[in-house]
Amino acid sequence: MFDGIQRRVVSAWFPRLASDRMLRAQPLAGPCAVTLRQNNANRIHCLNAAAERQGLQRGMSLSEARIFCPDLQSRAADPQGDQQFLQVLRRWATRYCPWVGLEGDDGLVLDISGAAHLFGGEALMLADMRQRLTRAGFAVRIGLGDTRGAAWALARFGEGVAAPGQPLETLGPLPVAALRLDDKTLTALQRLGLRRISDLAAAARAPLTRRFGPGLLMRLDQALGRQPEQITPLADPPHYGVRITLPEPIGLQGDVMAAAARLLDQLCGKLKAQEAGARSLCLTLRRVDQEPQEVELRLARPLRDPQRILPLFETGLREVGAGFGIDQVRLEATRVEPLPVRQISHVSSDGKDRLDDLISRLGTRIGIDNIQRFLPADSHIPERSFLIAPAAYCEPAGPWVALRPRPLRLFPPEPIAAAGARPPGQFRWRRMSLTTARATGPERIAPEWWLDDDNWRSGLRDYWQVETRQGRRLWLYYTPQDPGWFVQGEFA
Incomplete structure (x- = not known):
């Protein structure tokens, strides 16, 4: 003191x-x-x-x-x-x-x-x-x-x-x-x-x-x-925002990109000092008439590499009207996540980086939340054995584990006319007459009683892999409690 x-x-x-x-x-x-x-x-x-x-x-x-x-x-x-x-x-x-x-x-x-x-x-x-x-x-x-x-x-x-x-x-x-x-x-x-x-x-x-x-x-x-x-x-807390005031108004996209590149170098330097990465950025362009134009960018992964971020602004800048010119450019990381320094090794991660860049680039066009991936779920019920999540907010999970083969295509059950507990020799499905060549099964799957699912109120299901002489490989199941046959999937 x-x-x-x-x-x-x-x-x-x-x-x-x-x-x-x-x-x-x-x-x-x-x-x-x-x-x-x-x-x-x-x-x-x-x-x-x-x-x-x-x-x-x-x-x-x-x-x-x-x-x-x-x-x-x-x-x-x-x-x-x-x-x-x-x-x-x-x-x-x-x-x-x-x-x-x-x-x-x-x-x-x-x-x-x-x-x-x-x-x-x-x-x-x-x-x-x-x-x-x-x-x-x-x-x-x-x-x-x-x-x-x-x-x-x-x-x-x-x-x-x-x-x-x-x-x-x-x-x-x-x-x-x-x-x-x-x-x-x-x-x-x-x-x-x-x-x-x-x-x-x-x-x-x-x-x-x-x-x-x-x-x-x-x-x-x-x-x-x-x-x-x-x-x-x-x-x-650190403020991840930088700006530049231009001596003369600019209007060409190349000039705006050059200003954004200069700001990105400064911003990424701040992010690197804090071992953080940007998940979303906002580029604000102030026009001479004081009307601001904003270009928002959402990334699939935290980034602080200017060379990877800068090209992602091109799509948004094409839709910006410069008016009588732009005299101030401001760049802010509106969402920041930790990004520790990684140990350099002989194992290359270029493939993963290219996939993240592709997701970010597509996200600027159709919305990053619209790019989704399948993830395995802990359930033996076919409809509940996978999750659909935005690719930008989750990592690929796996490997997919299935004790029995699962069809490549899965769709809501479609009834067929058949009788008996074994697969029918002939049946019609989607206006096609099919003849069974070989059937493998059954695989009995019981409903998960702790979940309320209207599709499984009929009780047990006996699943069969059915190969037809016409080349179709289908996934059929039979319901013993309420006798009936259904087609729910098709193998490749």
Whole structure:
């Protein structure tokens, strides 16, 4: 800290972050709880003020809580969403000071040293912070002290302000739990009669160190300012966007491609530094008349190679109208995924790269979601033995495993006129008269009882591979419960 500036730290604790965020998105009247599934039971994760007044506590099972409060409303917890929203609050808090970090899963810590006078003093700054958060629907408890430990203790156990240079006078009456100690240490201190921070500060240090180790006194010294404790602000996520302003308007496609190539080199340099790759890019062309033209590109795989990305913009640029000219070009990676550096080996991956480039090129014409591939599925039912998924968002899976041969073409069952449990010698299918030359089977397939499928309500199916004298190789099945024959596929 700079000479002459007293260090001051603010801790903002959101005791009901999960429930406040939920109620902010969907207001509810009355007691409300956010539940989290733990050990095959739904337990209370967070409560609103009305539920706390009913005597409910965190950690209770939901069934137990409904006994005490029958009209309790509950919603499932979203820890990931809570952490993302806490990041939003962290960015918002930079309006007070540049040094803002996270304090656990439900708090913020701010180093406001030298910044309070910009808001008229510490009291006005804290009042403005509390007013804005309360107006947004969040319960907050704020502590201010010379150290991070003192601010944390005051936010959670006192919600007050420690005068500069006098931390012990304010922290002394607080319980030892305000020192961020583990439960085992707190229980042992209670048995020794050390219940408050003032009691711990007055006790002999050597016996405490021998019994509890250096961690106990380290927390005490951090709270009182005898040992430093840093506040590490989180860095803002990298922004993958570059632009160029042209001295003279351009209108030829070759000139636009040259500008895009220059921007791609800069953007891919940023992606490489972060070991990331772009999955979608947006090229914005600002015309002289201020009307922007956008060309969006979606890739089959994360890329950061300018030579592979640049040709994919050609199709979209053909449809762009330059008007009176383009004076600014901006390129942004709107979706980014991790792309670690790969070890170079003698095994070439050119084939896979060419396939990815082909999918990306076709995707610029017909839409990348329209390019699909078949994937094997874990089911012995013919209709459920495969999945169809967009090729850009999945890897080829395999190998395809089938205990019996499967037809190349599979279609909905088509009935044929036949009798008996064995394949017919002659039958008509699709207006063709066919004669059986050889039949292999049967392969009995039972329905998957846990799935509701109208096509399999008839029960068992006995499948046969039938070769006809006319050259057709068909896949027929017979239903014993409701006697009948059907054709469902054709081999190559």
